[in-house]
Amino acid sequence: MLAEFVAHSGDRLLRVGYQLTHDRAAAQDLVQGARVYDSVRRRGGGPEDWYAYLRRAVINEYVRTRRLRSTGEIVTDLVPDRPVADCPEDRIADRSQLWAALGALSERQRAVLVLRYYEGLADREIASLLGCREASVRSLASRGLAAMRQLAVASAPVQEDRA
Amino acid sequence: MNEIENDIGRVMAEHDAEAPGAADLLYAFGHAPRPRRRRARWYVPLSAGLAVAAVAVGSIWAGQLLAGRQGGGTKLGGVGGGVRLTCPARYAGSAPWVPVKPAGVDGRHRLVPQRTPNAALICAYAGSNTEERQTGWALSGRRSLTSGLAGLAGQLAWQPGLLPGQDFPCTLIGGPQTNYLIGLTYRTGVRMWVAATDDPNACVRTSNGEFTSFGIVGVTVTRAFATGRWPTSPPASCAGHGPGAGRLGQDKAMVPAGSTSLIICLRHRDIVKSGYHALVSSLNRLATRPSTHGCSHSQGPGALRYRLLFTYSQGPAVLVLIQSGCHPEIDNLSLQADSASTIIPLIQQLLKTK
Numbered sequence: 001m002l003a004e005f006v007a008h009s010g011d012r013l014l015r016v017g018y019q020l021t022h023d024r025a026a027a028q029d030l031v032q033g034a035r036v037y038d039s040v041r042r043r044g045g046g047p048e049d050w051y052a053y054l055r056r057a058v059i060n061e062y063v064r065t066r067r068l069r070s071t072g073e074i075v076t077d078l079v080p081d082r083p084v085a086d087c088p089e090d091r092i093a094d095r096s097q098l099w100a101a102l103g104a105l106s107e108r109q110r111a112v113l114v115l116r117y118y119e120g121l122a123d124r125e126i127a128s129l130l131g132c133r134e135a136s137v138r139s140l141a142s143r144g145l146a147a148m149r150q151l152a153v154a155s156a157p158v159q160e161d162r163a
Numbered sequence: 164m165n166e167i168e169n170d171i172g173r174v175m176a177e178h179d180a181e182a183p184g185a186a187d188l189l190y191a192f193g194h195a196p197r198p199r200r201r202r203a204r205w206y207v208p209l210s211a212g213l214a215v216a217a218v219a220v221g222s223i224w225a226g227q228l229l230a231g232r233q234g235g236g237t238k239l240g241g242v243g244g245g246v247r248l249t250c251p252a253r254y255a256g257s258a259p260w261v262p263v264k265p266a267g268v269d270g271r272h273r274l275v276p277q278r279t280p281n282a283a284l285i286c287a288y289a290g291s292n293t294e295e296r297q298t299g300w301a302l303s304g305r306r307s308l309t310s311g312l313a314g315l316a317g318q319l320a321w322q323p324g325l326l327p328g329q330d331f332p333c334t335l336i337g338g339p340q341t342n343y344l345i346g347l348t349y350r351t352g353v354r355m356w357v358a359a360t361d362d363p364n365a366c367v368r369t370s371n372g373e374f375t376s377f378g379i380v381g382v383t384v385t386r387a388f389a390t391g392r393w394p395t396s397p398p399a400s401c402a403g404h405g406p407g408a409g410r411l412g413q414d415k416a417m418v419p420a421g422s423t424s425l426i427i428c429l430r431h432r433d434i435v436k437s438g439y440h441a442l443v444s445s446l447n448r449l450a451t452r453p454s455t456h457g458c459s460h461s462q463g464p465g466a467l468r469y470r471l472l473f474t475y476s477q478g479p480a481v482l483v484l485i486q487s488g489c490h491p492e493i494d495n496l497s498l499q500a501d502s503a504s505t506i507i508p509l510i511q512q513l514l515k516t517k
Contacts, residue, residue, distance in 0.1 A: 015182040018178070095173070095177065097252070100249070148167055
C-alpha cells in the first residue's frame with residue numbers, strides 16, 4: 001500500500017513540500033512528518049483520496065513546524081548585487097531573486113501562493129485546506145504578492161554607467 | 164493573471180526538478196534514522212514497523228526508482244546539515260573568484276577534500292575575454308550534477324598547486340569565456356566553492372579562494388554543465404595529456420610518491436614501463452626551482468626529447484618534459500631542474516628493456 005501510494009503520489013507530494021520549504025531534506029521531513037504511512041494505512045481508499053488528504057496533512061505540518069522553529073536565520077550564498085538592464089541573464093537572476101523572496105514570505109502566505117500558483121487550487125479550496133475563511137486566503141495572497149512586488153521594485157534593472 | 168503571478172508560477176515550475184523524488188522517500192523510509200522534534204508515543208514502534216514494511220513492500224519500487232535517478236550516494240543531498248547552495252547572481256570578482264572561502268575544511272592544502280560530496284551545483288557566467296569588464300558577469304545558467312561526484316572529487320582533489328609568486332606566460336587568444344562556480348556540499352554540513360574557467364587560452368587558474376591551481380579543468384566543467392554529470396577521466400595517454408596533466412605534490416617532488424606506471428612518449432608510440440623506480444629516485448634527487456614553463460635553447464649537438472607520463476591510481480598524471488640542450492632541461496610544469504645528464508641514460512636503459 002505504501003509503495004502504491006509513493007509510486008502514485010509521492011513525487012507530487014514531495015514537490016509540494018519542496019515548493020513550501022525550498023529544501024530537499026526539509027521536504028522529505030515534511031512528508032514523513034505528515035505520517036504518510038500511518039495515514040495511508042488507516043484511511044484506506046485509493047491513491048487519489050490519499051493525495052488530497054495528505055496534501056492537507058503536509059500543509060498543516062509545514063505551518064505547524066515553521067511556527068515552532070523560526071530561527072530568523074536565512075542561509076544564502078547570494079551576493080547582493082543589482083542586475084544590469086535588459087539582458088537575458090538578468091532575467092535569470094531576477095527569477096532567482098523571486099525564488100529567494102518566495103522563501104522569505106510567512107509560512108501561511110507561502111502556503112497560499114504555492115496552493116494557488118503551483119497546485120492551481122481555487123481560493124475556496126485553499127480556505128478549506130487551511131481551515132480559514134476565503135477572505136483570509138485572498139488577504140494572505142494579496143499581502144504575499146505585495147511583498148513579491150516590493151522585491152521586484154527593489155531589484156528592478158538599473159542603468160549601467162558606461163562612461 | 165498579472166505579470167508577477169505569471170512569474171511566480173514560472174519560478175515554481177523551474178524549481179520543480181530540484182525536489183526530491185519518490186525514490187528518496189522510500190530510501191528515507193527504509194534507511195534514514197532522522198532526529199525528530201516530536202516523538203509521540205506511537206513513533207518508536209511505528210518507525211520500526213515502518214522501516215520493515217517500507218523495505219519489504221517498497222524494495223522493488225525503490226530499486227527501480229533509485230536506478231532511474233541519481234546514484235545512491237547522492238540521494239539525500241540536503242541531509243548533511245540541511246545546507247544548500249544558491250548561485251550568486253553575479254561573478255563579482257576577476258577569475259578565479261569564489262563568493263566565500265572554505266570553512267570547516269582544509270582549503271589551504273587542497274582544492275577540495277578527498278571525499279565525495281553529496282551534492283554539486285555548477286553556476287555558469289558566460290562572457291568573453293575581450294570584454295572591457297572582466298568582473299560582474301551575470302549568471303547565465305545553473306545545473307546540479309546528478310552523477311560522477313566521486314570522479315569530480317578524484318579529479319579536483321589532486322589538482323597541482325601554484326608555488327608562491329609563480330607565474331607563467333599565456334597566449335592571448337580572444338574569444339568566449341565561461342567562468343564557473345562549482346558549489347559542493349558534504350554530509351558533514353560543510354559547503355565550499357571552486358572557481359574554474361573555460362577560456363580560449365586555457366590559462367585562467369582554478370581556485371577555492373585559498374588554494375590556487377594552474378590545473379585546467381574548465382573544459383571538463385563545460386562538459387559536466389552540458390550533461391549534468393561529471394565526465395569520467397580518460398586513461399592517461401601521451402596524446403591526451405594536454406593541459407590536464409599536473410598533480411598535487413609535484414611542486415615538492417619532481418615525481419610525487421604513489422606512481423603506478425610510466426608511459427614514455429615517443430614520436431609515434433607510447434611505451435608503458437614498470438621497474439622505473441631508479442628513474443623516479445634520480446629525478447627526485449635533482450636540485451629544482453619553480454617552473455617558468457619555458458627553456459632557452461643553446462648551441463650544441465642534436466637535442467634529445469622525452470616526455471614522461473607518470474600515472475596514478477587516482478587523479479591526474481604527472482608530465483615530466485626532458486629536452487637536452489634547452490635550459491633548464493627538465494620541467495614537470497611546477498619544478499625545473501638544470502641538467503638531464505644523469506636522467507637520459509636511465510630512460511635509454513628503460514627503453515632497451517622489454
